[in-house]
Amino acid sequence: MPKLGAEPIRRAALVKATIETVGEAGSLEVTVAQIARRAGMSSALAHHYFGSKEQIFLAAMRSILTLYGAEVRGALATATGPEARLRAIVAGSFGVGSFRREVISAWLNFYVLSQTQPEARRLLHVYQRRLRSNLRHELRPLVGSRAEAVARGLGALIDGVYIRAALAEGAPDRRYALKIVTEYLERELEGKA
């Protein structure tokens, strides 16, 4: 029963289902059929819209990165001054949308995918660069020449906290994650002014 204009809805449903399925399975070794079933359609339809499993994964990854970017931008919107903006970037990185079990787990898996998949790698690089550039920009007036190193450290720490959250049992603790990264930031800023 074709309701026209199904394509965008189907695609979105598949992307959502992919993140959930990969997140729950904790692995990319999920079948297109599993994803499709969760999204309420046949695997044939999933192939019809995305062409291949690879493309489904890439779409899911884009979705995660877009969500992440949106949360950072959202947090940044109301922040003025370098320190506030740095805090906003960090807070945005642990936003309620991104810092969720399945999303974290899916993110980790897509991270691994980036080792093999050129396009996945590209996507990840774009976001890493953007984050580092944002951090560096706000850090410059506060820590001068150390900006680059601190930006890299913060980036790595954020990744590290994510990866650990992926392995921890129970719901990931946003507050605690935030605290760790924020304290790092504060230590680095201490000798400022």
Added chain:
Amino acid sequence: MPKLGAEPIRRAALVKATIETVGEAGSLEVTVAQIARRAGMSSALAHHYFGSKEQIFLAAMRSILTLYGAEVRGALATATGPEARLRAIVAGSFGVGSFRREVISAWLNFYVLSQTQPEARRLLHVYQRRLRSNLRHELRPLVGSRAEAVARGLGALIDGVYIRAALAEGAPDRRYALKIVTEYLERELEGKA
């Protein structure tokens, strides 16, 4: 042509080949046949000694974690005093044996495996706890009540630096990795004494 006492040699060869294969492929989706070929034997023999692919992976993971532990202990052997010991732990974490392309990549993949595989998870937990406990122990006299938080931060940062190295192209830069983590440590220690 059975040379007796082949078992330990074969097992070691398979473990080594597994790390190399997984590291190069950047994925756990490698076949037992690939691993076995690289180790110079048939896939049947690999199954004969390990029983299953899963067991092969676990053996490889144990090997990585054992190597890591050995490097940390090695660095610790000559260090006296909390600060020197902390530096040793960090340095050991980026030892020449562990902080190598294939090993890092394999490590990342086994990390992901830990989301699914109970035994892999257990192994990782053991090592994470040991690291944190070591760090905490040396941190206590230096930062007091902050020891726990700093230990967690350091652990996460080390993981984060590893994970980023997995994605970076070219040979991983030990010196730079070490610098980032060491500086974090120094900042935390600054207000000491």
Added chain:
DNA sequence: TTTTTTGTTGATTGACGAGTCAATAAACTT
């Protein structure tokens, strides 16, 4: 109303890969 476009799926294909097995052979035991 015929035709085209869009949506949808069950069934099938084709490849691949983990794990098993039977067979072969060299060494070691009795």
Added chain:
DNA sequence: AAGTTTATTGACTCGTCAATCAACAAAAAA
């Protein structure tokens, strides 16, 4: 010498899964 244990592999089984296809249905266009 006969029997047992250890080493080793080619061939095979069996399941799984990505991807394709033929076919059907409803809406839109002609």
